[in-house]
Amino acid sequence: MPQIQLTPAQRKEQRAQAHHLDPVVMIGSDGLTVAVKKEVEAGLNAHGLIKVRVLSDDRTARETIFHTLSDELNAAPIQHIGKLLVLWRPLPPRERTPDEDRMPGPRDVKILKYSKRGGQRPEVKTLRVLGNQRLTRGGQVKRAKPRQVSLKKRSQA
Numbered sequence: 001m002p003q004i005q006l007t008p009a010q011r012k013e014q015r016a017q018a019h020h021l022d023p024v025v026m027i028g029s030d031g032l033t034v035a036v037k038k039e040v041e042a043g044l045n046a047h048g049l050i051k052v053r054v055l056s057d058d059r060t061a062r063e064t065i066f067h068t069l070s071d072e073l074n075a076a077p078i079q080h081i082g083k084l085l086v087l088w089r090p091l092p093p094r095e096r097t098p099d100e101d102r103m104p105g106p107r108d109v110k111i112l113k114y115s116k117r118g119g120q121r122p123e124v125k126t127l128r129v130l131g132n133q134r135l136t137r138g139g140q141v142k143r144a145k146p147r148q149v150s151l152k153k154r155s156q157a
């Protein structure tokens with residue numbers, strides 16, 4: 001598979017985003033193995049933009065590793081600076097599971113009610129808050145209000 005071609009402006013933007021990243025994969029003295037390629041592939045699938053640290057002192061070997069990874073994994077070579085390689089590939093589309101579309105379920109919330117007299121312990125109450133409810137600062141449970149629909153949209157329906 002050929003590597004992704006980017007314009008200089010796109011490459012500059014990716015370099016800026018990669019600046020604060022830590023290396024995800026380290027390539028040791030064994031060089032570019034099948035396991036290393038698999039880890040780089042997993043990193044690209046998970047993050048899209050990754051840094052790879054090569055521990056070799058040979059610059060030409062690092063260059064060949066950089067170009068080999070970008071060619072074989074269909075990634076764009078962003079930057080090779082010192083022993084760090086930066087690779088980018090667009091993230092694959094995620095498959096949605098039915099659970100992601102569900103609303104949040106009930107949760108139990110602990111509330112402390114302080115006594116008006118200062119020396120007594122606060123009372124601990126446990127309340128169950130449903131997905132369409134919220135808890136106010138005073139410890140009251142309120143239901144979510146239905147969305148307001150404009151008059152124009154009401155007349156169209």
